[in-house]
Amino acid sequence: MSKRKRPAPGFKARVALEALKGQETAARLARRFGxxxxxIHH
Known part of the structure; x- marks a missing residue:
């Protein structure tokens, strides 16, 4: 059994949209979303 947690539905989309806005650095987004x-880069 995998110990990795699964993101909630829509999580990847939410992170991607925030990254596309370009208002925060990738490092800050990574910290904010954990x-x-x-x-963030891929």
Whole structure:
């Protein structure tokens, strides 16, 4: 059984939309959403 937690539906879309707005740095978005920085860059 995997120990990785599954994101809630729409989570990836919400993070992507925030990244596309360009109002915050990728590092700040990663911290705010509690994900690794590479998730924001890919």
């Amino acid at each position: 994900v690794h920085l590479t998730v």
